[in-house]
Amino acid sequence: MADDKSKAAQYWSTNLRLILGSLVVWAFVSYGCGILFRPLLSGISVGGTDLGFWFAQQGSILTFIGIIFFYAWRMNKLDKEMGLEE
Amino acid sequence: MDQFYINLLFVGASFALYFGIAIWARAGSTKEFYVAGGGVHPVANGMATAADWMSAASFISMAGLIAAGGYANSTFLMGWTGGYVLLAMLLAPYLRKFGKFTVPDFIGDRFYSKPARLVAVACLIVASTTYVIGQMAGAGIAFSRFLEVDKDTGLIIASVVVFFYAVLGGMKGITYTQVAQYCVLIVAYTIPAIFISLELTGNPIPALGLFGDHTASGMPLLAKLDQVVQELGFAAYTADVPNKLNMVLFTLTLMIGTAGLPHVIIRFFTVPKVADARWSAGWALIFIALLYLTAPAVASMARMNLIDTVYPNGTDAPSIQIDERPEWMRTWEETQLITIEDKNNDGRIQFYNDKADMSDKGWEGNELTYNRDILVLANPEIAQLPGWVIGLIAAGGLAAALSTAAGLLLAISSAVSHDLIKNAINPDISEKGELMAARASMTVAIIIATYLGMNPPGFAAQVVALAFGIAAASIFPVLMMGIFSKRINNKGAVAGMLSGLVITLVYIFMYKGWFFIPGTANLPDNVDNWILGISPLSFGAIGAIINFIVAFVVSNATEEPPVEIQELVESVRYPKGAGAAQDH
Structure with missing residues (x-):
């Protein structure tokens, strides 16, 4: 447990902001680029098809990996900064 | 060998x-x-x-x-x-x-x-x-x-x-x-x-x-x-x-x-x-x-290879003769996961979507059907590896x-x-x-x-509907609320889980049959009958939203969780002390 309440509250609100930001990217690449905005991206061609198809079949998965490692790196650093690591 | x-x-x-x-x-x-x-x-x-x-x-x-x-x-x-x-x-x-x-x-x-x-x-x-x-x-x-x-x-x-x-x-x-x-x-x-x-x-x-x-x-x-x-x-x-x-x-x-x-x-x-x-x-x-x-x-x-196998000289040229079909087709025919039927008796295999009319080519229906699951298993054989x-x-x-x-x-x-x-x-x-x-x-x-x-x-064939529907509509929301909210109490959680679960199951059963018993479906399982075009397989997300809303409303209408539960929620949010908690 944190030494004082405000530090704990700060830790948690930083975490929530980070999660929210990550979820925006998560939704943007899959539901956005992969599904809903595909017609808008149809002008950008990638290997015989369009960018939306690439996001749906590969791009979103690659982005998901990036999001998780970014989140893990950022939170593990925050744990240490706040003295909350194990 | x-x-x-x-x-x-x-x-x-x-x-x-x-x-x-x-x-x-x-x-x-x-x-x-x-x-x-x-x-x-x-x-x-x-x-x-x-x-x-x-x-x-x-x-x-x-x-x-x-x-x-x-x-x-x-x-x-x-x-x-x-x-x-x-x-x-x-x-x-x-x-x-x-x-x-x-x-x-x-x-x-x-x-x-x-x-x-x-x-x-x-x-x-x-x-x-x-x-x-x-x-x-x-x-x-x-x-x-x-x-x-x-x-x-x-x-x-x-x-x-x-x-x-x-x-x-x-x-x-x-x-x-x-x-x-x-x-x-x-x-x-x-x-x-x-x-x-x-x-x-x-x-x-x-x-x-x-x-x-x-x-x-x-x-x-x-x-x-x-x-x-x-x-x-x-x-x-x-x-x-x-x-x-x-x-x-x-x-x-x-x-x-x-x-x-x-x-x-x-x-x-x-x-x-x-x-x-x-x-x-x-x-x-x-x-x-x-x-x-x-x-x-x-x-x-695999889809390309399969078409190439049936039409070795392109889709405009005559397709492969049935007698000359490759060995792997014969092997899989024995398992009945591939079936071939020469509908127009020309001794060749026509493989196409027979909702399209190809009678001008003398084709009288698709002659090759295969189970989708064999594509990966037969892939090495199709590619002659x-x-x-x-x-x-x-x-x-x-x-x-x-x-x-x-x-x-x-x-x-x-x-x-x-x-x-x-x-x-x-x-x-x-x-x-x-x-x-x-x-x-x-x-x-x-x-x-x-x-x-x-x-x-x-129900065995309904993995996507049943397992993912239940996990999405009942388990995921209640776990998430348990961590991110201190206000959700016992009554809210139970009410949320049950309503998400029941509504999802009812929607699935309406189209797939009650408890998946054939003939008991209320509506045909196709896009014309789905509410707002939502398939029963997609309904778990709606069930999850219902779970969140019901849990929130019921919890706010009833008492707060006890102090020790709020402290439990606090403790799972901060990593320090996970090692100690190992001693269960």
């Missing part, structure tokens, strides 16, 4: 490896049995999670689904990977910090409620049992095709193997076998894909070959594929989907369902620290992505089925021995007694799964 002996060699060698690990990793305590002692390295856990997660469906069926549906079935690729983002940020670190053994454990403690724990146990058992039957049946089919034994005999062999390492080693045995099974399955999936990609596109990396040029025509592979499938009357491979709402909801259901499946969640209980749980989710997704980035390439290339690659595929398919089956069986048996026997029926049971109960529950679960695999009930 005869193909049968090659297959036997590969499958036998992989099984010997699993047995060796089982003997090495015996479980001596309940903690070892439930969570492998809590000391698994995050990378090893990532690998085990990948094997746990990638089932016979991922290994065998997914490429076939994408080959048939093209872009429209990208939902499986995004849906079955995007859930790990949710797991990594919304569930895994906090549940690891909580530091107990099962998913109902958290739900029961956080909502200080026996009914909540029991609803969670029921959801877990229904979802996991549905899932495990498919794995057992998949293993049975792989055995019967590659080792030429009867399907039921194959199933029994598979059960004995799982029994050996799961009952002996519990989570510890399962974890290290899954690491080995991951290696077997990823090698088995990748090697034939590399050969096929080289053959079709000249690129040794299948994921890049998918967007490369088709060597034979010089056109981009996907453009060529779009052209030939359209010439045969099918929809273009990369065609867009008009019903975007359903596509979004289906993907969302798969994502939150993935994050809510207990057998995946409990894998994150096995790492030493909260920080490791976060890293481990990333490693898991990397290992999963190695297969999931290759799968869409396998899908398009050497016999050892086929043996590898056999071992890989079995590894995928067995690793997932073992993870599911552990989730079921720990819910029975820990949540039912230890927490609900006999709290005074000794550590030794609980370990014995865990082994006994595992044995019973294996016997039931084997029986149901031999005599699959109607």
Whole structure:
């Protein structure tokens, strides 16, 4: 447990902001680029098809990996900064 | 060497490896049995999670689904990977910090409620049992095709193997076998894909070959594929989907369902620290992505190869003569997974979409039908790869089925021995007694799964609807609220879980039949009858939203949770002290 309440509250609100930001990217690449905005991206061609198809079949998965490692790196650093690591 | 002996060699060698690990990793305590002692390295856990997660469906069926549906079935690729983002940020670190053994454990403690724990146990058992039957049946089919034994005999062999390492080693045995099974399955999936990609596109990396040029025509592979499938009357491979709402909801259901499946969640209980749980989710997704980035390439290339086999001189030239059809078609015809019928008696095979009228060519209907599942299994044969690659595929398919089956069986048996026997029926049971109960529950679960695999009930085929629907509509929301809200109380959680679950099940039953009994559906299962065009398979996401709303409203109308529960929520949010919580 944190030494004082405000530090704990700060830790948690930083975490929530980070999660929210990550979820925006998560939704943007899959539901956005992969599904809903595909017609808008149809002008950008990638290997015989369009960018939306690439996001749906590969791009979103690659982005998901990036999001998780970014989140893990950022939170593990925050744990240490706040003295909350194990 | 005869193909049968090659297959036997590969499958036998992989099984010997699993047995060796089982003997090495015996479980001596309940903690070892439930969570492998809590000391698994995050990378090893990532690998085990990948094997746990990638089932016979991922290994065998997914490429076939994408080959048939093209872009429209990208939902499986995004849906079955995007859930790990949710797991990594919304569930895994906090549940690891909580530091107990099962998913109902958290739900029961956080909502200080026996009914909540029991609803969670029921959801877990229904979802996991549905899932495990498919794995057992998949293993049975792989055995019967590659080792030429009867399907039921194959199933029994598979059960004995799982029994050996799961009952002996519990989570510890399962974890290290899954690491080995991951290696077997990823090698088995990748090697034939590399050969096929080289053959079709000249690129040794299948994921890049998918967007490369088709060597034979010089056109981009996907453009060529779009052209030939359209010439045969099918929809273009990369065609867009008009019903975007359903596509979004289906993907969302798969994502939150993935994050809510207990057998995946409990894998994150096995790492030493909260920080490791976060890293481990990333490693898991990397290992999963190695297969999931290759799968869409396998899908398009297999579809291309199949069409090339039937029309060796292009779709305008006469198709292949039935007498000259390749050996692999004959082999698979014996299993009736491929059927050929010469409808216009011209001695040739016409393969096309017979909703399109091709009578001007003298075609009187499609003459080749195949089961989608054979695409991956027959892929090496279609591409005329050497016999050892086929043996590898056999071992890989079995590894995928067995690793997932073992993870599911552990989730079921720990819910029975820990949540039912230890927490609900006999709290005074000794550590030794609980370990014995865990082994006994595992044995019973294996016997039931084997029986149901031999005599699959109607619900067995509804894995996507039932398992993902339940996990999405009941388990995921209640776990998330338990961590992110201090206000949700026992009444809100139970009301939320039950309403999400019941509404989802009713929507599924309306279209698929009540309890999947044929003939009891109220409405035909097609897009014209779906409410707002939402398929019953996509409804789990709606169920989850209902769960959140009901839990919120009921909790706010009733009293706040007790102070000690609010402190519990505080404690799972901060990593410090996870090590101490290990002493359960």
